[in-house]
Amino acid sequence: MTLPTEDTRVLYPGGAVDNQATVLHSETLPDGRSAVLLDATCVHPVDAGWPDQGPDLALLHHGAAFWPVDDCIVGATDGSALYIGEDIPVGKGTPGWAFVVVHVVDAAGLSAGDTVTVEVDEGLRERTSAGHTSCHLASLALNDALTDRWKKEVRADALGHPDFDGLAIDESLIGQNASVDTYRLGKSLRKKGFSVDGFAEALPQLEAAVNATLAEWTATDAAVRIDRDGDLLTDRRYWVCELPGRSVRIPCGGTHVSSLGTLGAVTVTLGLHDLEGTDVLTMNTSATR
Numbered sequence: 001m002t003l004p005t006e007d008t009r010v011l012y013p014g015g016a017v018d019n020q021a022t023v024l025h026s027e028t029l030p031d032g033r034s035a036v037l038l039d040a041t042c043v044h045p046v047d048a049g050w051p052d053q054g055p056d057l058a059l060l061h062h063g064a065a066f067w068p069v070d071d072c073i074v075g076a077t078d079g080s081a082l083y084i085g086e087d088i089p090v091g092k093g094t095p096g097w098a099f100v101v102v103h104v105v106d107a108a109g110l111s112a113g114d115t116v117t118v119e120v121d122e123g124l125r126e127r128t129s130a131g132h133t134s135c136h137l138a139s140l141a142l143n144d145a146l147t148d149r150w151k152k153e154v155r156a157d158a159l160g161h162p163d164f165d166g167l168a169i170d171e172s173l174i175g176q177n178a179s180v181d182t183y184r185l186g187k188s189l190r191k192k193g194f195s196v197d198g199f200a201e202a203l204p205q206l207e208a209a210v211n212a213t214l215a216e217w218t219a220t221d222a223a224v225r226i227d228r229d230g231d232l233l234t235d236r237r238y239w240v241c242e243l244p245g246r247s248v249r250i251p252c253g254g255t256h257v258s259s260l261g262t263l264g265a266v267t268v269t270l271g272l273h274d275l276e277g278t279d280v281l282t283m284n285t286s287a288t289r
Helices: 122-145 164-168 187-191 199-218
Strands: 018-028 034-038 058-062 065-068 071-077 082-084 098-105 115-120 169-175 178-184 224-228 237-243 246-251 265-275 278-288
Touching: 034 082, 058 098, 082 098, 115 122, 122 164, 122 169, 122 178, 122 199, 122 237, 122 265, 122 278, 164 169, 164 178, 199 265
Parallel strands: none
Antiparallel strands: 018 034, 018 115, 034 098, 058 065, 058 115, 071 082, 071 098, 169 178, 178 278, 224 237, 237 246, 265 278
16 A cells, blocks of 8 residues: 555636546455545535534546545544544645645545546535635625624734634634624633623624625625645635735635626624523625625
């Protein structure tokens, strides 16, 4: 068994939806399916470390045969074994480890050295990318709307506002033309200087302020791109949005649309509920493309 010694080269940050690739390794998983590793892929994988965006739908073609990609997951290898998802025992960038994109397919007759064509479902990619871009916009607009609730100085977001999203986020899930973000308004956040006084009563005004900002931004049709330090899976990547007068740059490993005008109207709804004694804010974001 020969496993890769370098990270997978990923093409989805540049918007690729198909590519030719060489099979580096294929092994049978405990459930009988195959884990296929390629030298390069346009398929976006889910990362167990922060699984906000799920995997692309895709096909692998080899000659007249093809295999649907049942799942696509970040894995890692030290050369002796392949670890997938939550089973990865080390952090990204650990010396001696290669981080790879694992394409999970039904038992495949693929061997190292085979050439395959990789094809991604473009419709799902576009809708998921719209959901991810909308999520970033909404988080920035929410940070802006909550600026006056901070009584202490905390780290700033890409627009210079207190980073409520980064400090309070509990979970973020990217869907098709949509996202759901949940924030814990607990003791640790209050100790950082965030005021929850009258928060429930202020929700309608807060929601209106976020939506007004989103309408202003999407009307600009600002360009969006992904900057990256390199083409390997663990190279740092950044979401960049050219808002009027300000270039916004946020670390992000997902996929995105190329301009805000493609999103249509982006709107949020906010809700507040109690979870075991802690207030939790939920922000549902949707893009009506």
